[in-house]
Amino acid sequence: MDDSTWDGDGTWSIGELARRAGVTVKTVRFYSDRGLLPETARSSGGHRRYGPEALDRLRLIRSLRTLDLPVPDVGRVLGEEAALEDVVARRLRELGSRLAALRWQEAALRSLRECAAGERAERLRLIGAVTAPPSTAALARFWRRELPVRLPAKLRASIVDAVVPQPPADPAPDQVLAFARLHALVSGARPPADHWRSPAGRSMCGRTDEEVRPAVLYEGLSEAFDLASAELRARRAPYGGDALDCFVAAHARTYGARDTPEFRRRLRVLLTVTADPVLDRYWELSGELSGPLEPTLGAAQEWLRAALEAESASPGDRPFPRPAGTNSAE
Structure with missing residues (x-):
């Protein structure tokens, strides 16, 4: 030196x-x-x-x-x-959050630029109500209100995790708009849902509210939705196979009933009268957000409902024949 x-x-x-x-x-x-x-x-x-x-x-x-x-x-x-590595790791997390915010803001600006002039004010109102990067807290609160109060806390948390879509890290303008519309949908005033106390729900085998077991239903639906999602990925039309049998069995166990043609008829009625336009719109927007490659739980539910309807149209109220290449439980 x-x-x-x-x-x-x-x-x-x-x-x-x-x-x-x-x-x-x-x-x-x-x-x-x-x-x-x-x-x-x-x-x-x-x-x-x-x-x-x-x-x-x-x-x-x-x-x-x-x-x-x-x-x-x-x-x-x-x-x-x-330690330097701890400080660097924290800094990387902070930068990741900033980059996510910038990507979201860029897509939001592109969404505003690309829309018709007459739509811009409404689109700005929707997008402006969402933080960047966006939070899913409002969606989680929506589902905690929607789910039955008697669900165990652990099961409730797992359901919320499954039904709340995560915003993409690098969104397209349409995905920003879909999330903004989803956020607006769940933020609106809405009384808590209670299908168990509806006339159709009470008519299922004459069970009282205390005898209905919603935890049994949601645990059984998880398997049914997994099976239906596989059918959706394979682009199979709804039919009366294993996924539908699992779906019906979950409802039957919930109401302490047997899976019979009469129970399936009652279940079709229940699914029809408890159809919810808000939830239908929620799943539609969730699908726009996640993309077509991964079916939402709402898409799986609709596939199963359609399979139940299709089954009722077949001779003898029997399940549709299984397509080639599917498993048979007969």
């Missing part, structure tokens, strides 16, 4: 340190004032003096700041109060 500019005590002035580091005196003073760059001594005139280790430390500070790490985080790394 060239020490020709050192004073007799082997230290540099603040100006010399700044020159060697390629920064301004103001920058050196800034980091010194915040305790990131300790001085070695003071001159007889009270000026700051720095040892050779200050140059390496200043270069490290500059490197960390180039990565846009906040000054407090730089101080924790230098003071060994925090």
Whole structure:
């Protein structure tokens, strides 16, 4: 190291340190004032003096700041109060959130630019009500109101996780609009749903409210929806196969009944009279948000309802013949 500019005590002035580091005196003073760059001594005139280790430390500070790490985080790394990898990991999470917000805002702006002038005010109202990146809290609250109150907490949480779609990380303009419409839909005033107390629900085998077991239904529907989703991915038309049998069995267990033609007839009535336009719209918008490759639970429910209707149209009220390549439980 060239020490020709050192004073007799082997230290540099603040100006010399700044020159060697390629920064301004103001920058050196800034980091010194915040305790990131300790001085070695003071001159007889009270000026700051720095040892050779200050140059390496200043270069490290500059490197960390180039990565846009906040000054407090730089101080924790230098003071060994925090590991560099932990600070970097947290910074990456923050950047990920910022990037997601920017991508969402870009798609939102494109949605506004591409729509007809007459639609722009309404579209702006919808999109402007959603944060960037968007939160799904309103959707989760909607489903917690919709689900039966007697569901176990763990089951309720798993259902909410399954029915609340996650906004895409890199959305298209149409997906931003779909989420905004979904957010507006669930934010509207709506009394809690209670199909169990509806006339059709009470007519299912004459069960009282206390005898109906909604937890049994939702646990059984999970398997039925998985089977129906596989049929949807295979692009099979609704038919009376394993998915439908599982769907009906879940309802039968819920009401303490047997799976008979009469029970299936009652179930068709129940599904018809308890059809909900709000939920239908919810699943439509969820499908626009997630894309056509992954069926929503609403699509699976509709496939099963259509399969039940199709079965009733077949001779003898028997299930439709299974398409080639499907499993048979007969």
